[in-house]
Amino acid sequence: YKTDHRIILPDGEEKIVHEQAEVTFDGSGKPVRMIGTVQDITELKKMEMSLQKSKQELETRVEERTIALKSTVELLQNEIAERKKAQAAIRESEERFRTLAEQSPISIQILNPEGRTILVNRAWENLWGLSLDLLENYNILKDKQLKELGITSYLKRAFSGESVFI
DSSP states (O other): OEEEEEEEOTTSOEEEEEEEEEEEEOTTSOEEEEEEEEEEOHHHHHHHHHHHHHHHHHHHHHHHHHHHHHHHHHHHHHHHHHHHHHHHHHHHHHHHHHHHHHHOSSOOEEEOTTSBEEEEOHHHHHHHTOOGGGGTTOBGGGOHHHHHTTOHHHHHHHHTTOOOOO
16 A cells, blocks of 8 residues: 555654555465555655645736736727727828818818928919929928018918917
8 A cells, every 4th residue: 555644753743754565465365464664755745735835826826917918908909999990080081181172162282390282282283383293392481482571480380389370
C-alpha cells in the first residue's frame, strides 16, 4: 500500500509523511512479514500547497484581467463603431454641403486656413471667368493688392476665428 497522512509528534509538532509498505503472506494467506518506509514529506507538501495557492491567485488575477480586457475591447469596439458612424455622417454632410455649394446661384469661394482656395462653385467661375485649377498657386493672404489696400490684416483676423467687418 501507499498513503500520505499526518502524524503528531510527542512535542505536538505536526508532520506529513508518505508511508509505503509491502506485506508478505504465507501459503494460507496470513500476513507474515511487512517491509516498508515512512518518509517525511512535510516540506514538499508545504511547497505544493504554496504552489497551488500561487497558481490559484494567478488564475484569479488572469481571470480578472481577462474580464477587464474584454470590457476594454468592448468599449473600444463601441467607440470605433461610433467614430465610423460620425465619419460617415461627416462625409454625408460634406457631400450635401458640396452639392448645395456647387448648385447655388450665389458665387461661393472656400479657402483653407492657410489662405488657399479649396472650392469654388460654377457661379463663382462664371462671375470671375476662372476655374479652381487656375487658382492652384494663389494665396489670398499673400495677395499684393489686398496687402496694399490693408485688407490682409482683416483676413488674418477672420481666419483666426474673429468676426471682422471690412
